[in-house]
Amino acid sequence: MIVGEDDRSLDDRPDEVTSPASGRRRNLLWFRRELRIHDQPLFEALDPGRDEVVAAWVLDPRDHLDVVQDFSRAGNHRLRFLLETVRALEGALQRSGVRLVVRIGSPEDVLPDLCRDLAIDRLCFVEAPGTEERSIERKLEHRASVAIKSLPPETLFQIDDPRGFARDLPEVFSSFRRTAERGLALAPSRPTPSRLLPLATHASFDFGSVPEVGAFGLDDEPSDPRAVLGFEGGEPAGLDRLRDWMFSGDHLKDYKVTRNGMLGGEYSSKFSPWIALGALSPRLVAEETFRYERERVANDSTYWLRFELFWREYFRLYLLKHGRTLFRAAGPSAMPMTWSGNERRFDAWRSGATGIPLIDANMRELRASGYMSNRGRQLVASFLAKNLGVDWRWGARWFEHCLIDYCPAANWGNWAYAAGVGADPRGFRGFDIVKQARRYDADGAYVAHWLPELQELSGSKRHAPWLAGGPAPIVDPARSLEVARRRWESAEDFCRRNP
Template identity: 45%
Template sequence: MSTTLIWFTEDLRLGDNPLLSFESPPEALLCVYLLSPEQLVPPGEGLDWPRMGAPRRRFLWQSLIALRGELLKRGSDLLVRVGEPVATLAELVATHGVDEVRVRVPASQERGEQLARLAETLPGGVRLRPREGGTLLEEAALPFAPEALPASFSAFRRRVEAACRVEAPRPAAITLPPWPRDASRGLPPLVEVCGRAHRWRPDPRGGFEYHGGEAQGLARLAAVCREGGTIARYKQTRNGLLGADFSTRLSPWLALGCLSARQVHRAVRDWEAAYGANDSSYWVIFELWWRDYFFWAARQEGRGLFGPRRLPPPDAAFEAWRRGDTGLPFVDAAMRELAATGWLSNRARQNVASFLVKDLGVDWRLGAAWFEHALVDYDVASNWGNWRYVAGVGRDPRGDRYFNLLRQARHYDARGDYVAHWLPALAELPAGLGRHQPWRLAPEHFSPPRVVPEAWRHEMIDPQECRS
């Protein structure tokens, strides 16, 4: 009996999933998701938090439950294991007489090294077939060799927009080959995957609750692309800070592969056909190109994506930053939102990253590692690529990507509504810029932030004007 093993990774969907597309279907199909123990332990010495935090574990568990349900409807099933991937896969291959192992081509060198070890471990005659998927473009469609990836996103975007056509997403399979006879199936106990994370719930002040799974992702996509939905005004609202619909909020489903980039692209094009293209609909696709760029950059960077291997020990400045206790409301509100909800707007992410690296002088890798833990939508290529970008290292290494936090606060939260939302003590102050500089407006109640850079000098408020 021919048996194919599907190793699900960041592709927890049936629609537009090339792993489930067969020219000649096998007689049996073994679908597997493996949670590596490395994801459940700290990323370095002196750090007391696991790489995968509660929001992502919860979302992952929901997504796996949903994936199993869809596989069962089509005559298959899902096996979830917690274990070292190469050894676990080798055991499954030997136990069930697997002929072929399919897996998504990874972005990170870490997963790539696992595939290399797996290829060495598999017995002769067993084929390892990495398949592309999840991005707008596959390697053969790029107008350049991957190693010739343009150094900047702008150059990349110009090349691909001029030369490339995004293929339509593949429909989901209607039926799938049956489960191998006598093979174990199902999920381990909830606590083994989630630990205490199954008790975690997002703070309702976030205004939006993520639920994992393909159906949930498609429902959100439909809401974004309905008549008058987020897509109609996205370019004007994308830098917002409060509310459910200033952003598409599709990133968690894209990160775990409950949605593919091509499915989002197709939905946007369908909306444009119905209601007319505009700057906002283009901007959603623009950001999908950013996602593709980070994927191909991560493939090229290899281990260099993460910087030097060993993380530095955290210092007091980093601890204050991650707790949201720096004394600067625009940063502290964002970091508390992140801890309470697992999500943060793109504008807030850029600001807190710049503050950590440029103002507090903390190693950017600690910030990237904390985001890996805290984000429900953690994506290895986008997360580490964005942190490198802000820090001015790696590709397009300009050092002038400095965010003046007081100027940013003036522009994006002039009334101080966002900071007062997450730091209730500030709600007692008059609405306005004084909420961003409470140490000047009410020095008897608020201490200055850990740092007050010279660059902020021209943004300082006159306390008398704010009180009047």
């Protein structure tokens, strides 16, 4: 735990904006998606004997409140989880005497003003792999009239120059994994400094406060009681989940077997919401898997959690490599597919009303809780892009709105992959939804959990309610998949003839 040097309350602090001690440097640490104290890259940039610190977090309305299609970029669950996370960070920093300034606005406007008002010498931040984030960083470099310390994007592996590394990233995940496992070490988590020097500020300085979800006109609905977990934002809750799932519950040893589940809190780690906002460090998670292996057991499951973190690393590097092309309809693989803009189909998909229970249950879970299993995400993404033929980017945007673990690289990378326009662009892949239902929800318990109207049907009949007099699904699963296959093959054929 960080111990602040200055225990005085703010009002007791000297009414001045420059530090009385000569040789001190006044730092503004801009927290973005590393909302934690442990394994904190920003602290690495500090000279503990010299650097005074104040922190800032900026809610950028363009990222959260802008409306795309007919919904805001962040929905209520995502915003609630984010604001809880920032509140926890504010508390943790404050316990070490460091204050968090909270602002709403464009970081490239807000931060230069803050630097001026607080007589800052140096602005520090961690670069993000996203393209919008990168353009903000560039504007900031032009506008801020202070020294800037920008740290490279966070990585799980020891990679000194992630941008340079990403230039040669293989297009196929397994090649990356093999190269990384052979040639790269996992980076150790960073030590937590024993103290930080708080920056002295005017007693009248307005630090702002973390807003409530309601301030943005969104309902602060509690998560649905049927959700897999009562997700609470913030570093302490993330660290608790790590300890509880891995050690107290001892679930890691079975992870590879259970990870395709959809029902309940323990089939997978559920670390993603905390990892996505940086409230839980992936480096720490990887280290804890090794500790588990030393103290308990090492098997395929204990390795597999690290394997999934490698996927996350891959998609972050993939976004660094491909930039804006990841957000285009043809994706990084430049696949000339035609996508439909059929709003009726999209609405049926997002509201869980396609008539196919496994799709509808997953989509209702997403909307009600802000979370969906990895199995569910793969199925619904494939269904929208393949069976319904709807522009996959609409689905990615809906996920962006809903998911409490939304992360640009993981979301858009996985969506492009599912649509067949991203990484591993080999051959047509689509799910036979009937087979998937038999395999992953044989007794229909999951679909009945989210679609109570199916509870009257027994077992596998829950997956075909139309056979028991219910409405027919909006598309025939087998026929629509066949149409998608032909669309994909003709796009592939076009590519072959026009290399």
